[in-house]
Amino acid sequence: MILIDHKDRRPIYEQIIERFQQMILCGAMQPNASMPSVRSLAMELSLNPNTIQRAYQELERAGYIYTIKGKGSFVSDTAAAAAHKRQEIQREMQVTVDKALLSGITAEELPEILTACIQNSSVLINRGSMKGELT
Amino acid sequence: MITAANVTKHFGEVTAVNDISVTIRSGEVFGLIGTNGAGKSTFLRMASGVLKPDSGKILMDEQPVYENPSVKADIFYIPDDQYFLPNATPRDMAGFYQDYYASFDSVRFDEMLGNFQLKPDRRIHTFSKGMKKQLSVLLGICANTKYLFCDETFDGLDPVMRQAVKSIFAGELSERDFTPVIASHNLRELEDICDYVGILHQGGILMQKDLEEMKLNIHNVQCVFQNAEEEKTALGLLELVKAEKRGSLNNITVRGSEKEIMEKINTFSPVFAEIVPLTLEEIFISETEVVGYDIKKLIF
Numbered sequence: 357m358i359l360i361d362h363k364d365r366r367p368i369y370e371q372i373i374e375r376f377q378q379m380i381l382c383g384a385m386q387p388n389a390s391m392p393s394v395r396s397l398a399m400e401l402s403l404n405p406n407t408i409q410r411a412y413q414e415l416e417r418a419g420y421i422y423t424i425k426g427k428g429s430f431v432s433d434t435a436a437a438a439a440h441k442r443q444e445i446q447r448e449m450q451v452t453v454d455k456a457l458l459s460g461i462t463a464e465e466l467p468e469i470l471t472a473c474i475q476n477s478s479v480l481i482n483r484g485s486m487k488g489e490l491t
Numbered sequence: 492m493i494t495a496a497n498v499t500k501h502f503g504e505v506t507a508v509n510d511i512s513v514t515i516r517s518g519e520v521f522g523l524i525g526t527n528g529a530g531k532s533t534f535l536r537m538a539s540g541v542l543k544p545d546s547g548k549i550l551m552d553e554q555p556v557y558e559n560p561s562v563k564a565d566i567f568y569i570p571d572d573q574y575f576l577p578n579a580t581p582r583d584m585a586g587f588y589q590d591y592y593a594s595f596d597s598v599r600f601d602e603m604l605g606n607f608q609l610k611p612d613r614r615i616h617t618f619s620k621g622m623k624k625q626l627s628v629l630l631g632i633c634a635n636t637k638y639l640f641c642d643e644t645f646d647g648l649d650p651v652m653r654q655a656v657k658s659i660f661a662g663e664l665s666e667r668d669f670t671p672v673i674a675s676h677n678l679r680e681l682e683d684i685c686d687y688v689g690i691l692h693q694g695g696i697l698m699q700k701d702l703e704e705m706k707l708n709i710h711n712v713q714c715v716f717q718n719a720e721e722e723k724t725a726l727g728l729l730e731l732v733k734a735e736k737r738g739s740l741n742n743i744t745v746r747g748s749e750k751e752i753m754e755k756i757n758t759f760s761p762v763f764a765e766i767v768p769l770t771l772e773e774i775f776i777s778e779t780e781v782v783g784y785d786i787k788k789l790i791f
Contacts, residue, residue: 360683365767365768365769367707367768368682368683369703394665395662395665395666398661398662398665399659399662400658402654402657402658402683403661404520404683404684404685404686405661405664405665406519406520406686410703
């Protein structure tokens, strides 16, 4: 479920956080679904349980999951988290847009680039091929 | 918790360990990394009560270790050159350790031998080096001690076994009070499992820190500034570990968080600036290079 990229230079717990965020936001993990236990995930990934614990704490702090004592962690209702993520993405796109305008690309050309990006998106392509396999 | 305070050990003329102070917290994985001959093994032998420090103290849960059987019952030490009784089989060794470690779990040991496909009645001297390491790890886990010292134990295992052993460690860590101390040269491997890392060099400790903190506090930056003057002022503001220059491109290693560093650099509106965190291996190389352990001196 979680793949660790050892070539990625970011701390491992950040990768775990990001992966769960993606799965929760795209709906692969539904609200109130239970998260894997720290122990089982640590053993599956051969990682230190403290690393997993840290990632879970961060996810809980950011509102993606909630914990019931003695029962484990569960996925939260993520409307607020999704709105937050949307803002974050918009900030990132803003940076890219500013960069583009500074490199001499005109405001008129930008929508074209965005359309091309959407068409080339590996996320959509993968989704399309998955649907293709199902039908 | 293990606390070593100002520990020194000489062998004749040689100072193997020089005034080391370390704290190893319970329930965390401590990674001991160091240059060859830095004193890692000597430190572990002192921590496990095999050697007596010439000066300084090593306390395990507030108790001195040396010649203290009740404390040593909580330590299992896997040396680099493991010792097995002459002609012994894995089963014999389990029997041997059962006499010393009251909570040795022989049922689990048999089960794990089966999982690792090690025959309980085969003589150990017919085992390969890696199989002997596997056996030592299993004995160490099944001894159920609070502390497990592994001296380059991972380095002799194949990739599948290393994953398996780390996974077992992860299980133990989440189930009981378990504190492994792992000396290794395989830094990539240590990055997965360690909470805390100590870097040794020539008998002394260069740095000891939370691994994530260590990684978040040193970065490699590639940058090009608009002119030489701005470059000089900018570099002067940064805590440089190492600086190289090719053409107008600066390749620098800097202490500090990503945010701190980039804020400083961005005030000069550089032509180009890119920041990446260092891997543990790169941290190790840059920290030992600072104290004169320079690869360039070895190969040129």
